[in-house]
Amino acid sequence: MGWQMFSLIIFTSLCFGFVMSNLPPLTIEAISPRGIKIKMPDDGFSLFTMTASLRRGLHTTQWKITIPSAKNGYWTSVDRNIDLRLGDVVYCNIIAYKQNIQFQENKIWTVRELVPDSEYINCVISETRTPCSNQICKNTLIYSDEFNNDKLMWKKEVMFPQGPDYPFNAYETKAIRVENGTLIIKPEISIYARRENAEYSQWDLGSSCTGELGTRECIQTSSGAQILPPITSGKISTKGLFSFKFGRIDVRAKLPVGDWLIPEINLEPLNHEYGKDHYASGLLRIAYVKGNQEFSKELYGGPIVFDSEPLRSIFLTKHYSSVHWNNDFHVYSLIWKPDGFQLLVDDLPYGTFIKSTDLDEYLISELPPQSESWARGTPIAPLDQLFYISLGVRVGGINDFTDSPLKPWKNSNSKAMYKFWQSTLSWRPTWTSPELVVDYVRVYSL
Structure with a gap:
């Protein structure tokens, strides 16, 4: 873009x-x-x-x-x-x-x-690439949104997110607004959570659905313990508008507060060159802090190359703080280079990842199924393709929270979403500030 x-x-x-x-x-x-x-x-x-x-x-x-x-x-x-x-x-x-x-x-x-x-002659060409340009000068601002205009120039998702994480929410546009120079995405309890009313036995997003029409991404029906998503949230992206390969991205944001809330501040693969299932084409987390108070002092960032543990989290870097990360605004940064990544918060580095050494050393003993497709890429595959920016809030799901006595559902249980909804009285009071608030997004060439 x-x-x-x-x-x-x-x-x-x-x-x-x-x-x-x-x-x-x-x-x-x-x-x-x-x-x-x-x-x-x-x-x-x-x-x-x-x-x-x-x-x-x-x-x-x-x-x-x-x-x-x-x-x-x-x-x-x-x-x-x-x-x-x-x-x-x-x-x-x-x-x-x-x-x-x-x-x-x-x-x-x-x-x-x-x-x-x-x-x-004064331009030193950067390693950064976009779909329309391989001739970008170094240290150049190539994309920004300060959210100072009421008209949001991003793609708004309207769909029921599915695998590999199966969150307990739908994405709809009403959860998204721009206000006072900030983007706000706020999850709320959906009217479709009222299971006792037959009027709400089916949820059809219709022609506005941005998922695959005719699938569970666009229409769902409740049956017994298989309930409709009880939460409405939002997600926006630059898919089809702006994508890049290699660069620095800064996001100034205040993260959501509340049990089982998950901020989505990510880079996602544009074309899924290595496959769509199990994060075969990777995912880059710019900032990830769980909304529960007991987890909110732990900031994570980095690549995900598989949907289940241990490969899901093995390459994420954790940065522990004495205060809760979601209490205030911070600038979360990811520097993406052809040989690895650096993570920063408020311009202070807290982690690095070198794919050609870190990943290969681990994969000697544990290979994900999609690793064969990575062989046709560079040493940093699958993280060597164009990625776009995504911002949102999702709730629950089956991969981000490990099972514990305090968690109302089990990840392997087919009634996971129903169990989550049954425990509304325990988690709803903790949603004191459930919205993701973004001040700006900026992308620079290397």
Whole structure:
């Protein structure tokens, strides 16, 4: 999204120095040998988006791009991955927001000139990659969301999450809101938890479902102890909007307080190159603190490469604190490199992981089924592909909490969700601050 988004606006005025109504003049250049440069003064606008298509002969390429924020008084970007040629025609639909007012224009532009790229020699190319660019300068902010606009530019999940963790909640949009410059995702008891009413014997998410239609991801029916999910929560992601490989991500957030609550601040695989089951393509946890008071001094982060123990947690790093992590805001960071990871909280490192040594040494004695597919990747496989950002809150499930006398369900029991719901009077009072509150998300190139 960061580099992809900038490439479209660039096309806006490759030939004409025009002023969009109610917008400052854009300075846009098609640069040589390759790329596009854009610079526009910031005049209080909060967001720019553009959809565009480049027509070259009979071939058409389409983009959707968002410019999330201005820097040093300008909306500026250079994308050296765009291949423009003289005579290229670009069709653009431009939308800009200012004080929640939307401005929209349709424009057609033709490339008449290529400008030499005088700054390229000063750019040291990063190892960071995005779907649209392998030419990103080092130490560059490539994506950010400060949640200062009421319009949330993320994908909102509407579905019943299934395996491998089978949480006890549904994802719906009503659990998500943007307020006072923060994203808030708050789980609540669902009306479908009222099992005594026959009206609620089936829960159909309909055409709004973002899961696989016709499956339990979109429709569920209660029968006996097989109840409908008793909790409604939320999850958003940048899937299809922004993904990257290698970089640094910072998330400033306040984590949920309450028994059996689980914050989801993750990187998830975009294409599941190594398979979808059992986390075969990996999962990267940026920050993970269980909501129960007895667990909330333990911060975890790092990769997951299998759904069950011991491989589920073996590569997570734990950082113990004398105070509860979910009492206040913290900046949780993950630095993802081609040979491993570093974890930080409030800019202080607390763990590292080198895949080629740490994982291989462990896997000598314990190999997950999906390890054969990793052989076709790099030494850091399956964590060597494009990942997108996901934020949410889930509840319970069958993998994150080990069985204990205090836990109302057993992970292997088919009635796990029903047992959880039966114990509502024990966990509901602990949900004193069950929401995940996110101040910002920022991604930098290495």
